[in-house]
Amino acid sequence: GYVPILEVARRCELPGPGSPTWPPPATEFQQRCATLQPTSFDIRGTHHGRPRRVVSPITLDEALQSRATLPEAQLIAGGTDLGVLWTKRREAAPVWIDLRRVAELQHISSTPADTEVVSTPPGTAGALQVGALVTWAELLRYCETCLPELARLLTRFGGPQIRAVGTVGGNLA
Numbered sequence: 001g002y003v004p005i006l007e008v009a010r011r012c013e014l015p016g017p018g019s020p021t022w023p024p025p026a027t028e029f030q031q032r033c034a035t036l037q038p039t040s041f042d043i044r045g046t047h048h049g050r051p052r053r054v055v056s057p058i059t060l061d062e063a064l065q066s067r068a069t070l071p072e073a074q075l076i077a078g079g080t081d082l083g084v085l086w087t088k089r090r091e092a093a094p095v096w097i098d099l100r101r102v103a104e105l106q107h108i109s110s111t112p113a114d115t116e117v118v119s120t121p122p123g124t125a126g127a128l129q130v131g132a133l134v135t136w137a138e139l140l141r142y143c144e145t146c147l148p149e150l151a152r153l154l155t156r157f158g159g160p161q162i163r164a165v166g167t168v169g170g171n172l173a
Contacts, residue, residue: 004087053095060104066097073097075173077133078165105133105169108142132169139168 040062044053055070057063074093076082077100085091099105110128128147130139136157143151158166
């Protein structure tokens with residue numbers, strides 16, 4: 001997995017006079033990221049001479065529209081499997097729809113077993129509802145207080161790095 005990192009390092013050049021400072025100071029970097037957070041984007045470019053495109057919606061409606069217009073696109077969130085495809089086989093889909101910022105897919109909730117809630121379907125008392133973009137680490141933290149048995153099981157799923165970015169929906173898909 002380190003070969004791509006080494007290749008990039010070999011290509012790096014020292015900044016010349018008048019070059020912008022990289023990385024920018026932490027506060028400037030945080031400000032730049034904050035301005036991008038509430039904005040959907042569609043970026044096109046090339047990588048190793050091949051056309052690439054990344055669409056990043058921020059609402060479920062935008063994500064569904066992107067999928068309808070780009071059915072060939074690879075859906076990504078945590079990207080744990082895509083990293084392996086790239087580092088081992090140099091494979092990458094030409095179009096990605098990055099779902100990571102779609103808030104409607106990032107929820108976790110549970111219904112107590114002894115309570116029937118009107119808003120839930122019949123027979124779902126005691127149910128755990130997990131959005132597709134919830135990471136395994138987020139689910140583990142949630143379950144530590146309300147479902148400790150499941151939390152213990154989740155500690156066996158992947159390592160800390162995979163749990164930090166791997167999504168429940170991505171692994172099920």
